[in-house]
Amino acid sequence: MSSVRRRMANLANSVCLKHSVSLWFPHQSPAAHRSSSIGFRTFHRSYVVSSSSFSNENREFVIVGGGNAAGYAARTFVEHGMADGRLAIVSKEAHAPYERPALTKGYLFPLDKKPARLPGFHTCVGSGGERQTPDWYKENGIEMFYEDLVSNIDIEKQTLTTNSGKLLKYGSLIVATGCTASRLPEKIGGNLPGVHYIRDVADADALISSLIVFPENYLLQRLFTPSLARRYEEFYQQNGVKFLKGASIKNLEAGVDGRVTYVKLDDGSTIEADTVIIGIGAKPAVSPFERVGLESSVGGIQVDGLFRTRVPGIFAVGDVAAFPLKMYNRIARVEHVDHARRSAQHCVKALLSAQTDIWRDH
Incomplete structure (x- = not known):
């Protein structure tokens, strides 16, 4: 030694x-x-x-x-x-x-x-x-x-x-x-190219979100009162963010290039998306x-x-x-x-x- x-x-x-x-x-x-x-x-x-x-x-x-x-x-x-x-x-x-x-x-x-x-x-x-x-x-x-x-x-x-x-x-x-980050199951498209989970610098690079889908009646229901949630929702909407309340994702689908293209909801509706950011806890x-x-x-x-x-x-x-x-x-x-x-x-x-x-x- x-x-x-x-x-x-x-x-x-x-x-x-x-x-x-x-x-x-x-x-x-x-x-x-x-x-x-x-x-x-x-x-x-x-x-x-x-x-x-x-x-x-x-x-x-x-x-x-x-x-x-x-x-x-x-x-x-x-x-x-x-x-x-x-x-x-x-x-x-x-x-x-x-x-x-x-x-x-x-x-x-x-x-x-x-x-x-x-x-x-x-x-x-x-x-x-x-x-x-x-x-x-x-x-x-x-x-x-x-x-x-x-x-x-x-x-x-x-x-x-x-x-x-x-x-x-x-x-x-x-x-x-x-x-x-908690992830969506692979069988419903949770790992498709274009699907992101933000936990580190690599995850956060070049991301921007324009639509938020969540199953609760108002934004961040676990943390906010309804009145406070409305104030945040109004602020986000003024900046181009749309909300789908009470909605749940059934699965994500890929296009011909293999990247995520559609988000299918439980009610049967479909949302076009080329980037999906998942925030479902950790x-x-x-x-x-x-x-x-x-x-x-x-x-x-x-x-x-x-x-x-x-x-x-x-x-x-x-x-x-x-x-x-x-x-x-x-x-x-x-x-x-x-x-x-x-x-x-x-x-x-x-x-x-x-x-x-x-x-x-x-």
Whole structure:
């Protein structure tokens, strides 16, 4: 082992021994969907890097994910002086972490309205923080693995395997994988060319929508009152958007060129379309972390008030985390950018200090 790697391994051991890691044993099944007093057992854990076969030089902390939560977690590590030479991030994205809400907002503005483009909305500009470009990660000694997915986790050996064949070692792991877009079934045309799902920059490129089809009686029924929904509908209609209320899609059909051409509705009517954007919700991206512990009621990876999973040294934050919401005495999973930011920050502080307060509300 080189002197640099030996020093890194020794440093990793000293930090892991300094900070305790807790294993959570809930008093009742997660399916009960109610939180209660939680008992903890504390384990002190260390590991030794004895081989150069790992793809990541920075083996103490690893974040899996490339969205808001990953970017804000990285910033918190930097703020506490624990990133340089210690942190690695694995992301399926081709870009450094960015403020994902921009994809369905400023990114789709017409050119004369100055649409959002990278590097303009890298984290953490959404909260008034520093713009963390790829150079920012290099300057802070953070190792980045772009365009790669984690395909397997070995909890006992504390290793991750990626689709590209990389073997990564971790001391503490933060799962910040977020959600994946819910898709229409392939048998009704959900994967036809011209059908889009907006979850990343590639999805959002060159898209514009002129017709919205939804089964409810008014827009965003889950979020808006009827009067507020009407105000939004009027605004959109003034800008050329049409609404089909109470309508459901039966299937999508392709033309002679193989691209989507028609949208068939349940009432038998047909809409011509050369581009279809599907927005039917999202699912927590838990694979391949199912063994860490899933929450059966709201989905996602179950964590405690410090975002610790049942497995020592593994944490989950953001959209994928199902945490105890004390205000309503239940387990919750929140798909909101503010929760992604704040849960990531709170998790890193909890990881680095046993004195961090319990998370009580987003």
